[in-house]
Amino acid sequence: MRQIWIPKTGEPEVLEVREAPDPEPLPGEVRVRVHASGINFADILARMGLYPDAPPLPAVVGYEVAGVVDGMGDGVTGFSDGDRVLVFTRFGGYSDVVCAPAGFVVPIPDGLDFGGAASIPVNWLTAWLMLVRLGHVTAGEKVLVHACAGGVGTAAVQICRHFGAEVIGTASAGKHDRLREMGVAHCIDYRTQDFETEIKRLTDGRGVDIALDAVGGESFKKSYRSLASLGRLYVFGVSSFAPGTRRSMVAALTGMWKMPSFKPLQLMNRNKGVHGVNLGHLWDRGEELRSILVEMLSLFSDGTFEPVVDRSFGFDEAGAAHRYIQERKNFGKVLLHR
Numbered sequence: 001m002r003q004i005w006i007p008k009t010g011e012p013e014v015l016e017v018r019e020a021p022d023p024e025p026l027p028g029e030v031r032v033r034v035h036a037s038g039i040n041f042a043d044i045l046a047r048m049g050l051y052p053d054a055p056p057l058p059a060v061v062g063y064e065v066a067g068v069v070d071g072m073g074d075g076v077t078g079f080s081d082g083d084r085v086l087v088f089t090r091f092g093g094y095s096d097v098v099c100a101p102a103g104f105v106v107p108i109p110d111g112l113d114f115g116g117a118a119s120i121p122v123n124w125l126t127a128w129l130m131l132v133r134l135g136h137v138t139a140g141e142k143v144l145v146h147a148c149a150g151g152v153g154t155a156a157v158q159i160c161r162h163f164g165a166e167v168i169g170t171a172s173a174g175k176h177d178r179l180r181e182m183g184v185a186h187c188i189d190y191r192t193q194d195f196e197t198e199i200k201r202l203t204d205g206r207g208v209d210i211a212l213d214a215v216g217g218e219s220f221k222k223s224y225r226s227l228a229s230l231g232r233l234y235v236f237g238v239s240s241f242a243p244g245t246r247r248s249m250v251a252a253l254t255g256m257w258k259m260p261s262f263k264p265l266q267l268m269n270r271n272k273g274v275h276g277v278n279l280g281h282l283w284d285r286g287e288e289l290r291s292i293l294v295e296m297l298s299l300f301s302d303g304t305f306e307p308v309v310d311r312s313f314g315f316d317e318a319g320a321a322h323r324y325i326q327e328r329k330n331f332g333k334v335l336l337h338r
Contacts, residue, residue: 009049062093116307119333123151139164217255308332
């Protein structure tokens with residue numbers, strides 16, 4: 001098999017392709033020949049040495065793949081060789097063959113290709129957990145979505161549209177027209193506009209009901225201040241810690257210093273809530289995640305949702321794929337293909 005390794009921390013070009021023997025599935029595991037692997041910002045932070053959950057380097061990262069079943073360990077039922085499946089991988093997803101517990105392997109519905117399937121697990125589950133499972137988003141609510149053109153952002157837009165909520169999204173100006181076509185009510189150019197000021201203007205000072213923020217640092221403070229009474233802030237990333245392709249401890253430490261401290265009495269008196277979401281820390285809730293994923297896939301099958309895939313890069317182009325994301329060029333998901 002071929003794998004993309006992070007041999008050491010560094011810029012995107014440190015990624016390298018290595019050959020290794022195909023793995024054999026252990027009891028309870030399914031082996032999958034991978035057609036597409038999802039790239040997430042956590043992978044980029046791992047490459048830069050800024051992701052504490054990453055395995056020690058050298059390592060192969062990656063949380064999600066789609067492909068075909070190519071073998072099963074003892075005790076596995078319900079799958080056959082050649083079945084099209086998507087898979088949660090707790091690292092190791094940057095490979096063209098993976099083995100995973102059967103509980104983390106889900107059939108791909110007809111009409112969904114491998115690229116579309118690989119774009120779903122991490123981004124869509126994260127968005128669904130924040131908006132539906134925890135946020136109970138309802139019709140008429142206003143939702144602030146940061147990085148609205150990213151993988152989680154484009155998923156959040158569609159989920160909000162499905163439940164009748166209004167989206168206010170931050171993105172660079174060149175992405176606004178397409179976001180409006182997707183149903184975003186108001187677009188804010190984070191490079192030239194202060195989103196907190198714009199939220200006040202757009203809501204007549206009331207604020208938003210839900211804010212999704214993976215920027216981190218001072219953005220968490222401003223998103224919290226942008227909430228209306230009974231508003232909910234969901235924090236799920238720290239992209240501001242990596243403003244460039246080279247690791248900057250100054251940027252990371254500055255982001256940490258600007259991170260707010262939320263106090264219980266203040267939360268009570270202001271009728272606001274703050275919740276953190278980290279999908280990588282929910283592997284012990286596999287059955288629940290699988291149930292949510294199956295529910296979402298049914299909404300892809302009937303056309304309610306559509307995967308938004310920007311580009312797919314070959315394994316030999318993994319460094320270019322990381323750089324493409326870090327330069328904020330993507331609209332939707334970026335993938336690797338074998």
